Amino acid sequence: xxxxxxxxxxxxxxxxxxxxxxxxxxxxxxxxxxxxxxxxxxxxxxxxxxxxxxxxxxxxxxxxxxxxxxxxxxxxxxxxxxxxxxxxxxxxxxxxxxxxxxxxxxxxxxxxxxxxxxxxxxxxxxxxxxxxxxxxxxxxxxxxxxxxxxx
Amino acid sequence: xxxxxxxxxxxxxxxxxxxxxxxxxxxxxxxxxxxxxxxxxxxxxxxxxxxxxxxxxxxxxxxxxxxxxxxxxxxxxxxxxxxxxxxxxxxxxxxxxxxxxxxxxxxxxxxxxxxxxxxxxxxxxxxxxxxxxxxxxxxxxxxxxxxxxxxxxxxxxxxxxxxxxxxxxxxxxxxxxxxxxxxxxxxxxxxxxxxxxxxxxxxxxxxxxxxxxxxxxxxxxxxxxxxxxxxxxxxxxxxxxxxxxxxxxxxxxxxxxxxxxxxxxxxxxxxxxxxxxxxxxxxxxxxxxxxxxxxxxxxxxxxxxxxxxxxxxxxxxxxxxxxxxxxxxxxxxxxxxxxxxxxxxxxxxxxxxxxxxxxxxxxxxxxxxxxxxxxxxxxxxxxxxxxxxxxxxxxxxxxxxxxxxxxxxxxxxxxxxxxxxxxxxxxxxxxxxxxxxxxxxxxxxxxxxxxxxxxxxxxxxxxxxxxxxxxxxxxxxxxxxxxxxxxxxxxxxxxxxxxxxxxxxxxxxxxxxxxxxxxxxxxxxxxxxxxxxxxxxxxxxxxxxxxxxxxxxxxxxxxxxxxxxxxxxxxxxxxxxxxxxxxxxxxxxxxxxxxxxxxxxxxxxxxxxxxxxxxxxxxxxxxxxx
Numbered sequence: 141x142x143x144x145x146x147x148x149x150x151x152x153x154x155x156x157x158x159x160x161x162x163x164x165x166x167x168x169x170x171x172x173x174x175x176x177x178x179x180x181x182x183x184x185x186x187x188x189x190x191x192x193x194x195x196x197x198x199x200x201x202x203x204x205x206x207x208x209x210x211x212x213x214x215x216x217x218x219x220x221x222x223x224x225x226x227x228x229x230x231x232x233x234x235x236x237x238x239x240x241x242x243x244x245x246x247x248x249x250x251x252x253x254x255x256x257x258x259x260x261x262x263x264x265x266x267x268x269x270x271x272x273x274x275x276x277x278x279x280x281x282x283x284x285x286x287x288x289x290x291x
Numbered sequence: 292x293x294x295x296x297x298x299x300x301x302x303x304x305x306x307x308x309x310x311x312x313x314x315x316x317x318x319x320x321x322x323x324x325x326x327x328x329x330x331x332x333x334x335x336x337x338x339x340x341x342x343x344x345x346x347x348x349x350x351x352x353x354x355x356x357x358x359x360x361x362x363x364x365x366x367x368x369x370x371x372x373x374x375x376x377x378x379x380x381x382x383x384x385x386x387x388x389x390x391x392x393x394x395x396x397x398x399x400x401x402x403x404x405x406x407x408x409x410x411x412x413x414x415x416x417x418x419x420x421x422x423x424x425x426x427x428x429x430x431x432x433x434x435x436x437x438x439x440x441x442x443x444x445x446x447x448x449x450x451x452x453x454x455x456x457x458x459x460x461x462x463x464x465x466x467x468x469x470x471x472x473x474x475x476x477x478x479x480x481x482x483x484x485x486x487x488x489x490x491x492x493x494x495x496x497x498x499x500x501x502x503x504x505x506x507x508x509x510x511x512x513x514x515x516x517x518x519x520x521x522x523x524x525x526x527x528x529x530x531x532x533x534x535x536x537x538x539x540x541x542x543x544x545x546x547x548x549x550x551x552x553x554x555x556x557x558x559x560x561x562x563x564x565x566x567x568x569x570x571x572x573x574x575x576x577x578x579x580x581x582x583x584x585x586x587x588x589x590x591x592x593x594x595x596x597x598x599x600x601x602x603x604x605x606x607x608x609x610x611x612x613x614x615x616x617x618x619x620x621x622x623x624x625x626x627x628x629x630x631x632x633x634x635x636x637x638x639x640x641x642x643x644x645x646x647x648x649x650x651x652x653x654x655x656x657x658x659x660x661x662x663x664x665x666x667x668x669x670x671x672x673x674x675x676x677x678x679x680x681x682x683x684x685x686x687x688x689x690x691x692x693x694x695x696x697x698x699x700x701x702x703x704x705x706x707x708x709x710x711x712x713x714x715x716x717x718x719x720x721x722x723x724x725x726x727x728x729x730x731x732x733x734x735x736x737x738x739x740x741x742x743x744x745x746x747x748x749x750x751x752x753x754x755x756x757x758x759x760x761x762x763x764x765x766x767x768x769x770x771x772x773x774x775x776x777x778x779x780x781x782x783x784x785x786x787x788x789x790x791x792x793x794x795x796x797x798x799x800x801x802x803x804x805x806x807x808x809x810x811x812x813x814x815x816x817x818x819x820x821x822x823x824x825x826x827x828x829x830x831x832x833x834x835x836x837x838x839x840x841x842x843x844x845x846x847x848x849x850x851x852x853x854x855x856x857x858x859x860x861x862x863x864x865x866x867x868x869x870x871x872x873x874x875x876x877x878x879x880x881x882x883x884x885x886x887x888x889x890x891x892x893x894x895x896x897x898x899x900x901x902x903x904x905x906x907x908x909x910x911x912x913x914x915x916x917x
Contacts, residue, residue: 189449198451206450207458210442211469222575226566229525232473236518237579239442239511240586246441247589255424255441257448 172220174230179216179271186213186265193261214241214267221271241267318375322382325368326389333361333393334400342402342782343859343897347668347867350398350775351768358397359767365389366763369493370756373486383489387471390496394770395504396464398778404785405459408860410506411783411791411812414456417443418816421453428634430819435635438590439508459506466504466514467496473517474733480524481703481737483563484747490759495736497766498682500675500773501729509726512594515587516730519580519598520706523611526568526576528702530560532609553695561698577616584620588627593713593723595624597730600709610702668867671776678773679728682735689738689745696745700737707734780864783812787858790898791815794856797892797900803848805903807836807879808861822850834869836879838886846908853905855889859897 189205215238219230245263249255336357346352369386372379398406405411416433420426421444426437434440447455474495478488504510534542546558568576588595599620605611628636686707693700710730713723743755751759775781791813794804800820804813807826814823826844828834845853862876872878883889883901888908893900 193449193451196451203450203452203455203458206446207455210446210449218579222572222579224566224568224572226476226479226525228472228475228479229521229566232469232476232518232521233579235469236473236514236583240515240583242445243438243442243586243590244582246445247438249445250420250424250426250437250441253424255421255445255448257445257451260445260449 175219217271345778350778362767363764408812415814415818420444435632476521491736512591558699686738689742692745693741786895786897803850803853810864853903855901
């Protein structure tokens with residue numbers, strides 16, 4: 141079997157005020173696969189929570205869904221924009237951003253004297269769907285890449 | 292001697308590298324199964340333990356010794372996998388999860404009720420916001436930073452429940468599981484050696500005895516702290532920028548002296564490469580930092596100060612490219628203080644800044660007052676001091692070993708030292724040393740790892756492996772002693788909780804809730820409608836829990852009707868802290884029942900509620916004057 145040369149993934153690059161050895165290759169190609177997977181679970185969970193809130197269903201499942209959406213929902217969508225390849229970082233950011241946004245949302249609703257389950261669920265669900273809605277479709281493989289005018 | 296400009300040479304690493312193989316192998320299967328079996332074994336060994344039997348040394352008195360055997364076996368299994376040529380991430384991750392379950396989930400498994408009386412006050416604060424739709428800063432100082440309680444109230448609304456109380460039992464376990472990935476990200480910045488983050492993570496969870504991970508604003512804010520530090524160190528750190536000129540002169544001078552003492556020719560930055568990011572990614576990450584900091588500012592007093600100091604110190608030493616960010620942080624912090632927390636600071640400037648520079652007073656509040664305990668419980672406090680001192684001594688040793696290897700980790704050192712600057716500020720209710728220990732622990736764990744493995748060249752040989760396993764095994768009982776040493780009075784039994792709930796149901800508005808000790812979780816609901824009064828004790832005088840003194844307290848209290856709640860957590864605190872005899876609960880109950888002004892209206896195994904008839908009493912002269 142032919143041995144493939146390893147891809148050089150590090151280089152010294154100018155960054156900020158100093159020189160750093162950075163993983164440029166990973167930086168350019170990065171996506172957030174873990175956030176994508178969690179978001180795929182969070183989307184139906186947030187829809188289910190919305191439905192249960194609208195119907196005012198009293199159930200332990202609703203409590204579990206609320207906890208999960210508060211801790212993972214919005215973050216799982218927003219972290220995908222960061223395209224960080226580091227799974228641990230993605231997971232931590234998902235939780236931190238979700239809880240931080242929940243606090244800011246709660247404070248905003250408190251300020252406007254509108255602490256209301258439906259508004260909260262609506263906002264959280266919208267945030268959870270933000271990345272899938274705004275995502276640009278990848279270019280089809282068959283379509284040739286247009287050359288730049290300068291070339 | 293240069294501390295800044297040398298480019299790190301490629302490592303002559305003998306350290307193992309992480310593997311990404313997904314193939315099934317027997318070693319991986321055993322590696323994944325072993326931690327699960329050890330957790331099951333550990334939980335089974337303590338299934339019969341009763342936290343209410345905890346004595347002056349806390350929960351360790353009721354733990355089965357086999358439990359500590361399982362902790363030792365987990366450490367041995369962890370080290371065995373660390374010694375392999377390629378590090379198996381899922382297997383090592385499973386060991387860390389198992390460690391968290393054994394150390395931070397075992398007590399929830401035993402107690403079946405959320406521990407810590409203060410948790411019940413936090414439930415009450417959330418209940419108030421949920422019921423009224425507003426905050427009440429005069430009710431409790433914590434209401435000036437209501438972000439956490441408002442979010443909890445909103446969560447209750449969305450979940451369709453009055454309180455998420457039953458789910459709080461597992462809060463410490465869940466929060467520690469949440470911390471783990473962020474801690475891993477932070478520890479990964481320390482070195483190119485793939486073993487360092489795992490060992491540091493293992494040490495962190497074995498040493499994290501402070502116990503601020505219950506349902507509380509500080510627990511959530513520690514998550515924000517870790518996220519913030521992880522982003523800054525992983526994406527915005529710069530190790531090779533020249534120090535500012537005045538600091539560089541001092542640094543070079545210190546570098547020469549240290550280099551001569553340690554016989555090191557030159558120092559190189561020791562950190563791992565930062566994560567590559569594009570301009571768009573960095574912009575988004577800065578925005579995320581701002582959002583997280585804003586949430587932190589609204590929900591906790593102390594954490595934003597730690598974060599502001601941390602980033603400012605990095606900027607001053609040019610260890611981050613976020614040069615303007617401290618300004619934004621300061622604007623957010625002072626804007627909120629000036630607007631959201633005005634109700635607190637306008638009347639408490641002395642409390643906020645009065646302790647500034649008074650290190651002696653801060654030391655007395657944080658250390659001196661804690662050793663004034665009249666029982667063998669004092670050994671728990673000594674054990675805590677010993678552990679904290681041991682951690683800091685090992686940190687210093689790790690730093691020296693790292694320097695001897697020619698590596699300097701300025702950003703990590705900043706992270707370790709900066710929390711200590713808060714010590715010069717205020718006592719924070721005698722808890723500031725706990726917070727300093729907690730905030731510096733992630734960095735301390737890294738330096739302790741460097742004491743074991745200062746460079747990639749060193750192998751985790753038999754000697755080092757045995758030392759690590761021994762330390763981790765001994766940390767099992769030490770953790771239990773320091774973390775759960777207060778369990779005799781921090782444990783809230785189901786009967787305690789039910790009595791407090793019953794009293795909140797029974798008592799009409801404007802009632803007095805009398806207790807003989809402040810260690811009680813009785814502020815569960817309708818807390819603004821009651822006056823919570825603790826029977827006062829004169830400083831320097833013998834403790835007075837006589838029926839007459841309790842009765843006079845009820846007479847002097849501002850409300851219409853008075854109720855006395857006696858509960859297990861109060862009694863345990865009095866017995867342990869003030870050395871009262873074991874018969875104290877029976878004695879005081881007998882005396883109260885014998886008095887015609889006290890009527891027993893509720894009792895269970897751990898608690899009693901008395902209605903107090905104050906019609907025959909006359910208020911004390913000093914109360915009349917007010």
